[in-house]
Amino acid sequence: MALTARLDLAQRQRLAVSPQLRQSLAILRLPTAALAEEIAREAAENPFLTVADPGTGSSAYDYALATTAATESLVESLHRQIALQRLGSVEQAAALYLVGELREDGYLDQPLGELTDAAGLPRAILEAGLAALQRCEPAGIGARTLAECLELQLAEAGLERSLARAVALRIDDFALERWARLGRELGLAPAELTRISGLLRGLSSAPVRDDRDMVAMIVPELVVETGPQGQISVVPVHSAFPRLGVLDARRDTLDTDALRALYDRASLMVRGVAARSETLLRIGRFIATTQSAFFLGSHDTIRPVTRAEAAAALSMHGSTLGRALAGKALMAGNRVYPLSHFFSRALNGPDGRVSPFDVQRRMRELIAAESADAPLADEVICAQLRREGVDIARRTVAKYRKCMRIPSSFGRKRRKVSTQNQPRTVHKNDKIS
CATH class of the missing domain: 1.10.150 (DNA polymerase; domain 1)
Incomplete structure (x- = not known):
């Protein structure tokens, strides 16, 4: 018997609960450029959705389109692959819902038991949706471990x-x-x-590699500004999207279900975009508060803050925070930083917790100071960091080095040139500041 047939009436009704919430979460999950495309598509199909120029000249999205290649995003690819499978409407809805729960690296780290209540779907339906998702490319997508x-x-x-x-x-x-x-x-x-x-x-440790779905330009939706007295403020980038509205009409005067459905879609999109902006602004203000040293200094140190800590402080579900961070960015000091840049798991350091960002900065210093004839192996870097009080494993050093796109010691030895007349040496007393 098909899983759809086993749903009773009450379960079917739960699938239609709170369309506004579902639409808001879907809009929150979309990267900036993808949302701009979705707005343009909806405006072309829906006469009730009004779109006006933000009044700030060329938009950030227009600039992004001019400087990046148009490629199918991971979310679009997964939606397309799921649509090609012979799924019932409920199983397809579950699979699409799980796409929105994926981490940026393609893992699904939310237990299905927790998602059952959040999605309003039975466990069996979510398992069927997960099976469909895991049949998609790239291989490994939707893995939990x-x-x-x-x-x-x-x-x-x-x-x-x-x-x-x-x-x-x-x-x-x-x-x-x-x-x-x-x-x-x-x-x-x-x-x-x-x-x-x-x-x-030849396998990858994550379903999605770091360079997948990355574009040369990330459109920022927030700007962090610092004042002369050290005050920090966060403001939205109004040019990221056009101004949206709903055509002035009374819903009860519309004479067909199709027109009323279009009117409702326009209203949901306007409210969803507004809710998204408010959520991102809350997250941006949290980042500005917790990372004030980063914004007021030289952008060379980040306080270790986990996503779980941020979600608790913002009274936000962890999966909602994950959606909000995916593909979003802020601008500070004429540089664009992904929102995820400011969240990481902490390592134990000499003076308490230390962020991976600071450890990677110290690794860059050590590698920059190495001898051209004897570049530092990962084991040597690991030993030096441990002497400085950082609790780190060699495989973590290797992972950070790869994230920074720094070759191995063998590769660096081949690339080093003799123009380094007086190479600096690594001083054991140097510390992570």
Whole structure:
């Protein structure tokens, strides 16, 4: 029996609850440029939605279109792939809802049990929607753990799903080349283990790579301004979107259901965009308060603040905050920063918590000061940071180095040139400030 058929009347009614909230959350999730496109599409189809120039000259969105290539976004790609699957309307709605819950790296970190209440959907329907989402490209999308991400990628590479799951759960054994144990537990010949090991080396630790769906220009929706007395203010970028309104008409005078539906769509979009702006402004003010040293200084240090801490301080659900941060940015000092730039998991440092941003800054200093003939390996950088009081693992050092697009010590040695006449040395007494 299809899952749709198992829904009782009460469950079906829950799917239609609060269209305004659903529309607001969908609008909040869209990156700035994608929302501008959605506004233009709706305005072209809906005579009740009025669009006026913001009155500030060329908009930030117009500039972005002139300087970036038009590509299909990840959200658009997932929506297209889900629409191509033979899903019932309810399963499709669940899959599309889960797209909005994805982190920027493609992981789904909200437990399905929590999403059941938030979405107003039964657990079985969400599981069906998740299965549909995980059938999409890129392989691993919608994974909830690293093991599940690897499992989905291995299955895409041709492994039977149960074998892919067993391999993903034994990733440490593959890394340590425990062939005898793997042969016994998986029942595979050495040649097959070697083939799977090669597959593992080509997999990604996240469904979405850092450079996927990135464009050369991120349109800021907020500006952080500093005054002569050290005061900080946050104002919206009014040119990011046109001014929206609803055509002056009485809904009860419209003579067809189609016209009333268009009127309601226009009203929902206007209210949704306004709610989005208010939410982003609240988040921007929180960032300005917690990161005042960043905005008043030289933009070289960030206080460690987690998303969970921010959500609690703003009385906001974690998934709502995640939607608000995705693809959004602010401008400060003529530079554009993604909102996610100001949130991170803290590391233990010499004077308490330290942000990954500050650790990466210190890593840049160490690498800039290294000898051209003997660049610092990740293990050496890790040891130096530990001497300075930072609790960090070597794999984290390697991850940060890759995020900063800095080659390995071997790659740097090949790229270093002899023009560095007097290379500086690393001083053990240098600290993370």
